[in-house]
Amino acid sequence: MTGTDTIFALSSGTLPAGVAVIRLSGPKAFEAAETLVGSLTGSRKALLRTLKRADGSLLDQGLVLCFRGPKSFTGEDCIEFHLHGSLAVVAAVSAELSAMPEVRFAEAGEFSRRAFENGKLDLVEVEGLADLIAAETEMQRRLAVEQGFGGQSELYMQWAERLTRARALIEAELDFADEDDVPGSVSDQVWRDVGSLYEELTNHISGARGGEVIRDGFKVAITGPPNAGKSTLMNALAGRDIAIVTEIAGTTRDVLQVDLDLDGYLVKLFDTAGIRESEDRVELEGIRRAHLTAQGADLVLLLEEIGATSGLTDDEVGTVPVIRIGTKLDRHSAASSYDICLSAETGEGLQILRDAIVQRVSSLWAGSLVPNRTRQLRYLEEASHSIHEALNDGQLDLRAEHLRAAASSLGRITGRVDVEQLLDLIFSQFCIGK
Ligand code: GDP
Numbered sequence: 001m002t003g004t005d006t007i008f009a010l011s012s013g014t015l016p017a018g019v020a021v022i023r024l025s026g027p028k029a030f031e032a033a034e035t036l037v038g039s040l041t042g043s044r045k046a047l048l049r050t051l052k053r054a055d056g057s058l059l060d061q062g063l064v065l066c067f068r069g070p071k072s073f074t075g076e077d078c079i080e081f082h083l084h085g086s087l088a089v090v091a092a093v094s095a096e097l098s099a100m101p102e103v104r105f106a107e108a109g110e111f112s113r114r115a116f117e118n119g120k121l122d123l124v125e126v127e128g129l130a131d132l133i134a135a136e137t138e139m140q141r142r143l144a145v146e147q148g149f150g151g152q153s154e155l156y157m158q159w160a161e162r163l164t165r166a167r168a169l170i171e172a173e174l175d176f177a178d179e180d181d182v183p184g185s186v187s188d189q190v191w192r193d194v195g196s197l198y199e200e201l202t203n204h205i206s207g208a209r210g211g212e213v214i215r216d217g218f219k220v221a222i223t224g225p226p227n228a229g230k231s232t233l234m235n236a237l238a239g240r241d242i243a244i245v246t247e248i249a250g251t252t253r254d255v256l257q258v259d260l261d262l263d264g265y266l267v268k269l270f271d272t273a274g275i276r277e278s279e280d281r282v283e284l285e286g287i288r289r290a291h292l293t294a295q296g297a298d299l300v301l302l303l304e305e306i307g308a309t310s311g312l313t314d315d316e317v318g319t320v321p322v323i324r325i326g327t328k329l330d331r332h333s334a335a336s337s338y339d340i341c342l343s344a345e346t347g348e349g350l351q352i353l354r355d356a357i358v359q360r361v362s363s364l365w366a367g368s369l370v371p372n373r374t375r376q377l378r379y380l381e382e383a384s385h386s387i388h389e390a391l392n393d394g395q396l397d398l399r400a401e402h403l404r405a406a407a408s409s410l411g412r413i414t415g416r417v418d419v420e421q422l423l424d425l426i427f428s429q430f431c432i433g434k
Contacts (some may be wrong), residue, residue, distance in 0.1 A: 006032060007106035007114075008097050010090055017085035022093060024103075025111060029077040032103050033064060036096060040066050040079075051081070053096060060089045074111055075118025122414035124153045127373055131215060138264030139365070143214045143372060152369045153414045155204075160410040162197055163387070166190045167403035174396055191391065194403070198387045205380050210365035211372030213298065217259065217268040218361040221294045221320075224303030229327035229344050233303065234258060234271040236344040237354070255293050262354055265361045270297065294320060299360055301325055301353075306332035306341060323356060376413050383409035 006026030012019065024032060034040055036059070037049035045066055051059040063082040072078035083089050097103050112129060115121045121129065128148025135141040146152065169190050222230045238258045256271045272290035294300045295318050306326035326338035329348050334341040340356065342349025371377045383406040390402035 004102075006103045007110055008032075008094070008103065009106040009111070010094075011080070011111075012085070015085050015087045015090060020083050020085035020090050022081040022083065022090065022097075023073075023111065024079040024081070024097070025072070025074040025076045025106075025114060026103075027077065028100070028102050029079045030066070030068075032097060032100050033066075033079040033081070035100065036093070037064055040064065044068070044071070051083070051093060051096075059092050059096065060084055070118065070120075073120065074114040075120045076114060116415070119416075122153050122416040124156070124376065124414050125150060127376075128152070131372070137261050137266045139214045140266060142264075142367065143211060143365070143370075146367075146369055147372065153416070155369055156410045156413050157416075159197060159201065159383075160407040162193060163403050163407040163410070166194050167400050167407070170396060170400045170403070174400065194387060195391060198384065198391060201380065201384050201387065204369070204371065205377065205384060207365070207368060207370035208372070208377050208380075211370035213361060213364050214265070215372050217266040218299070218357070218364075219268045219270065219297040220299045220301060220357060221270045221272065221290075221297035222301045222303060223272050223290055223294050224301075224325075225308070228303040228305055228308075230271050230303055231256075232344040233301070233325075233327065233342075234269055236347065236350060237269060255289055262361075263358045265358060267357060267361065299323065299357065303327050304338075306335050306338070321360070323353070325353070379409045379413045383407075 004027060006024065006028035008022055008024040010020060011023040012021040030040060035054070036051045037047075040047065047064045047066070048061070049064045050061045053059060060083050062084065063080075065080040065082070067073070067078040067080075069076040069078070081093065083093060094105070098105060112121065112126050116123065116126055125148055128144050128146075132141065132144035132148050135144050169186050173187055222234055224230055234256070237260060258269045258271075260267045260269055270293050272293055297320055300320050300322045302322050303325045305328050323339045324337070326332070326335055326341040327344065329341045329343035330346045331343075340349055340353050342353060344350070371380055386402045386406035386409060390399045390406065393399045393402060
């Protein structure tokens with residue numbers, strides 16, 4: 001198996017479906033397609049063709065889309081067959097293709113990998129594309145398109161370029177300090193710009209939590225004493241918000257989790273209700289897990305039947321924000337000691353709770369570009385650290401070296417920015433040392 005094989009795969013979803021798309025990429029893509037449908041002329045055209053086996057028997061009829069490299073998703077010659085979406089059609093066409101020499105099934109991610117290797121996508125765009133395909137909520141989709149369509153890469157590229165330009169100017173000052181054609185005062189401006197870039201980077205990093213929450217979900221733990229109405233509330237929230245993604249027993253036996261789509265935000269709801277059914281020793285473990293769940297959450301809903309004394313105080317959930325909820329409003333009158341009073345049974349007050357959750361999660365992401373992978377964050381923090389050193393080091397040559405390190409950390413995020421190439425570009429615009 002080599003990178004020069006021609007690969008194919010079913011690129012559309014589960015069969016049966018109206019249409020199935022088989023994508024073919026590599027040096028033999030056109031040849032393989034022509035074996036099935038006869039001559040293909042031109043590129044970037046949709047052709048209605050009949051697919052036949054070598055013995056002339058019919059396979060299917062469908063559209064054939066031709067993309068000559070490098071103007072294709074992978075950068076190679078690509079063909080897309082849009083066929084009738086049955087298991088049998090896809091199986092028969094796949095069998096024909098895989099019988100051809102140097103044509104084989106693609107491995108997972110191989111099309112994107114080739115796109116990356118051929119410079120069609122950088123790493124941030126590949127990650128964005130993966131997130132876009134996996135997106136289940138509106139906000140996940142928005143975050144993924146921000147990232148996947150080049151905006152974020154462009155930002156890192158610009159930063160790397162600014163840092164490299166600053167470094168070039170500093171090095172020029174070092175190397176040519178005695179010569180007349182170097183404006184000696186450039187360094188003030190250079191460091192001012194590096195300082196403001198540091199601020200931009202710090203702001204960007206501080207948005208990471210928002211990105212993570214949008215991508216992986218906003219964790220809400222429902223806690224409170226037995227019979228406070230935790231399970232009933234969880235069911236009420238899950239039942240009305242039809243877009244439930246999963247309902248699974250959590251990692252622990254006694255913590256249940258439901259994924260909700262609240263106004264386009266993924267909200268992961270954890271119910272710690274199981275603890276009351278446990279035996280003594282197990283109950284203690286259950287309580288411990290309930291507390292752990294609460295501490296790991298982004299928001300805790302602390303429930304109590306209106307008027308009762310709560311079994312869990314605010315202190316026990318550490319720094320996690322808490323909404324105190326008085327339950328069973330249909331039995332009691334509202335009390336001001338709670339943030340929200342509601343009845344999970346009648347639904348009264350539920351919308352206020354939904355709005356309160358959405359308001360908290362939406363405040364974490366303003367729709368701007370944010371890092372949303374630990375990998376990106378690691379390199380951003382590395383870059384930020386190097387810039388900080390550059391701003392604070394006393395020695396000019398070391399300061400320049402920190403700038404180089406920062407630019408190359410940023411370059412590693414996209415896997416594309418070659419700092420030395422940037423340097424050539426910048427130096428070529430200088431009059432010094434021609
Ligand atoms: P948990 O132990 O905190 O999970 O509490 P449950 O959700 O199991 O509820 C305990 C009892 O309270 C059950 O009998 C529920 O039917 C009842 N309950 C829960 N919510 C309400 C409510 O809003 N109004 C009324 N009247 N009863 C409720």
